[in-house]
Amino acid sequence: MGIVDFFRARRNRRDSASVAKERLQIIVSHERAEQGGPDYLPMLRQELLEVVRRYVTVDPDAVRVDVERDDSHEVLELNITLPEQQEEV
Amino acid sequence: MSRIVVITSGKGGVGKTTTAASLASGLARAGFKVAVVDFDVGLRNLDLVMGCERRVVFDFVNVINGDARLNQALIKDKRLGNLSILPASQTRDKEALTEEGVEQVINDLRDQFDYIICDSPAGIERGSHLAAYHADDAIVVTNPEVSSVRDSDRVLGLLASRTRRAERGDAPVQEYLLLTRYDPQRVKRGDMLSVEDVQEILAVSLLGVIPESDVVLNASNAGVPVVLEENTDAGQAYDDAVARYLGDERPHRFLQTERKGLLGRMFGGS
Numbered sequence: 001m002g003i004v005d006f007f008r009a010r011r012n013r014r015d016s017a018s019v020a021k022e023r024l025q026i027i028v029s030h031e032r033a034e035q036g037g038p039d040y041l042p043m044l045r046q047e048l049l050e051v052v053r054r055y056v057t058v059d060p061d062a063v064r065v066d067v068e069r070d071d072s073h074e075v076l077e078l079n080i081t082l083p084e085q086q087e088e089v
Numbered sequence: 090m091s092r093i094v095v096i097t098s099g100k101g102g103v104g105k106t107t108t109a110a111s112l113a114s115g116l117a118r119a120g121f122k123v124a125v126v127d128f129d130v131g132l133r134n135l136d137l138v139m140g141c142e143r144r145v146v147f148d149f150v151n152v153i154n155g156d157a158r159l160n161q162a163l164i165k166d167k168r169l170g171n172l173s174i175l176p177a178s179q180t181r182d183k184e185a186l187t188e189e190g191v192e193q194v195i196n197d198l199r200d201q202f203d204y205i206i207c208d209s210p211a212g213i214e215r216g217s218h219l220a221a222y223h224a225d226d227a228i229v230v231t232n233p234e235v236s237s238v239r240d241s242d243r244v245l246g247l248l249a250s251r252t253r254r255a256e257r258g259d260a261p262v263q264e265y266l267l268l269t270r271y272d273p274q275r276v277k278r279g280d281m282l283s284v285e286d287v288q289e290i291l292a293v294s295l296l297g298v299i300p301e302s303d304v305v306l307n308a309s310n311a312g313v314p315v316v317l318e319e320n321t322d323a324g325q326a327y328d329d330a331v332a333r334y335l336g337d338e339r340p341h342r343f344l345q346t347e348r349k350g351l352l353g354r355m356f357g358g359s
């Protein structure tokens with residue numbers, strides 16, 4: 001293995017742990033938001049996604065549903081990320 | 090007041106039973122009266138890791154069904170007089186552990202022991218729920234690997250919502266992270282999550298880091314809890330973790346590779 005390959009290989013390999021970390025941060029925050037909330041959240045999310053998709057093409061993770069709680073009430077927070085260029089379907 | 094400690098993980102095969110055996114032995118060696126309970130119905134293994142498999146007569150389910158008294162089923166450890174093991178049943182009937190039965194046994198154990206260590210089965214179903222339900226403390230055993238970390242996060246959520254403490258609105262279960270099978274060399278190369286990465290994601294207090302080590306397999310082959318193998322890396326790492334659990338501050342060891350020069354890294358093989 002030449003010296004250039006050596007450094008390239010090192011750099012590429014460094015990536016795999018950081019990719020893992022990034023993916024984990026995203027999925028874990030997703031699952032935390034759904035957990036502890038009402039059981040219908042995943043289904044609500046899925047149906048909202050279908051509705052949105054009648055109008056725009058979005059990724060499966062474009063719809064986020066979070067429940068925020070404080071002492072007196074719960075807030076259902078919906079986040080829908082639209083693509084850069086909003087194409088009509 | 091005795092403390093109930095669950096060893097849990099979600100994902101299977103990450104080192105729960107290894108940890109339960111070592112924590113129980115470490116606490117007993119520190120002078121506490123300890124019972125370690127195998128909740129893995131149908132897949133009894135703690136007895137093998139503790140080296141008492143030939144002395145099992147009655148088990149957890151026998152006690153619940155009233156076929157044996159608790160003290161007939163408890164096996165006294167040969168090495169540490171104040172340590173006892175309650176083996177799991179090998180029945181295939183997963184319903185054999187009932188909520189009331191488990192509660193009764195836990196309460197009876199409280200009368201005799203300072204620490205009751207519950208070795209949870211994998212998964213997030215009934216068995217692991219029963220093992221965690223009465224916990225005051227939880228040690229979440231995690232490997233530095235995506236699916237294990239994700240499952241640990243799920244389990245942390247359940248500990249916060251589905252335990253007796255949560256249901257009663259008592260102080261929450263005290264949660265600890267134990268990172269096992271850690272390979273500093275692979276972390277350094279960038280193909281294994283680092284202890285900092287895992288801590289950042291799970292955000293619970295770090296009880297210890299146990300290195301990946303052949304010693305663990307050898308110890309379980311021999312039926313000796315690895316914490317008793319005093320001159321080994323994994324044994325010392327478990328000893329540190331037990332001391333930290335008891336409130337000692339100890340620096341984390343075995344997190345670094347031995348330093349090699351550039352040539353060593355290029356030609357040292359990987």
Ligand SMILES: Nc1ncnc2c1ncn2[C@@H]1O[C@H](COP(=O)(O)OP(=O)(O)OP(=O)(O)O)[C@@H](O)[C@H]1O
Pocket residue numbers: 098100101102103104105106107108129134209210211269270271299300301302303305306309323
């Ligand atoms: N630090 C370590 N280094 C090397 N091997 C290890 C280490 N910790 C555990 N192991 C090995 O991993 C395997 C699984 O360990 P163990 O039985 O403790 O896991 P578990 O979480 O209890 O599994 P299960 O979910 O099936 O109950 C065993 O073969 C054990 O020897």
Ligand SMILES: [Mg+2]
Pocket residue numbers: 105106107129134208209210
């Ligand atoms: Mg096990």
